[in-house]
Amino acid sequence: MATKKLTRKELKQEDQFIKFAKQTIVFVKEHKDRINLGVMITAVVAILISLVVFSVRHSNAKAAALLNDGWKAYDQAIKPASQQQPQEALDDEGIAKARDENLKKSIESFSEVVSEYSSSSAAPNAMYLLANAYYRTTDYPAAAEHFGKFLAEYPKHTLVSAAKIGMAYCQEAQGKFPEALTLLEEMLPEAHNFYSKPQIYIDIARVALLAGQTPKSVQYYKRYLSEFPDGASAEKILNKLAEIAPEEAAALNPAS
DSSP states (O other), rough: OOOOOOHHHHHHHHHHHHHHHHHHHHHHHHHHTTOHHHHHHHHHHHHHHHHHHHHHHHHHHHHHHHHHHHHHHHHHHHHHHGGGOOOOOOOHHHHHHHHHHHHHHHHHHHHHHHOOOTTTTTTTHHHHHHOOOHHHHTTTHHHHHHHHHHHHHHHTSHHHHHHHHHHHHHHHHTTTTHHHHHHHHTTGGGGGTTHHHHHHHHHHHHHHHHOOOOOHHHHHHEEEEEEEOTTTHHHHHHHHHHHHOOHHHHHOOTOO
C-alpha cells in the first residue's frame, strides 16, 4: 500500500511535537545545575508522559478519521441500489462496479488503521469491519483471518459474538461445514446477547444438513417451530422439513 501523504495540518502537528521535545531537552540542559536529581527526574517523567499523551491523541485522531472514511465507503457499498449516492441511473454493471470500488476503499482505510494505528481506540472496530468488508468481496479466507485476529486480540470486546458468527459464515462459505457447525452451536448460550435464537436455529439446521447431519438439522428446525410457531420463517421450515423428513413434517402439520 502506498504511503499516505500528510496534510499541511498534520505536518504542522508533527512539527509541534518535535518542537516540544526539543524544548524539553533545552530545559533540562539549562537547569541541570539548579535542580536536584529527584526534581529533575520528576520533571522529565512528567514531560515524557505529556509527550506520550500528545502522541496517543494525535494517533487516535488520525485513526478515527481513517475509520470514518472506511465506514462511509463500506456503508455506501452495502446500501440497496435505491439508496446509493449520487442519485443517478446506473445499470446492474454500474451498481456492481460502484459497490466493488467502495469495498476496496473501505478495505484500504480499515487496513491502514489496523497496520499503522494498532494501539489506537479505533483499531478493534477497524479490524471487525475489515473482516466484514472482505466477506462482502467473497474473499472468505481473508475474512476468516481477520475475524480470527479480532477474536484473539479483543476477546472481551462487545462485538465478539458478532465476530464468532462472522467466522462461522466464513467457514460455511469455504465448505468447512463441521467447523461452522461447531461455532454456531457454541453460540447458543450467547444467542440472547446478540444473535437472535430463531436465526441461530435456522443457521445450525442449514449447516448441519450441509455437513450430512440430517437428524441434527431436523432437530433444530423442530426446535424453531416449537418455540416460534408463528415465526417469520415457520412456513419455509415446514416446507424444508417436508423435503428432508416428510414424516416429521406431516406430524407437525397434519392439515397439509
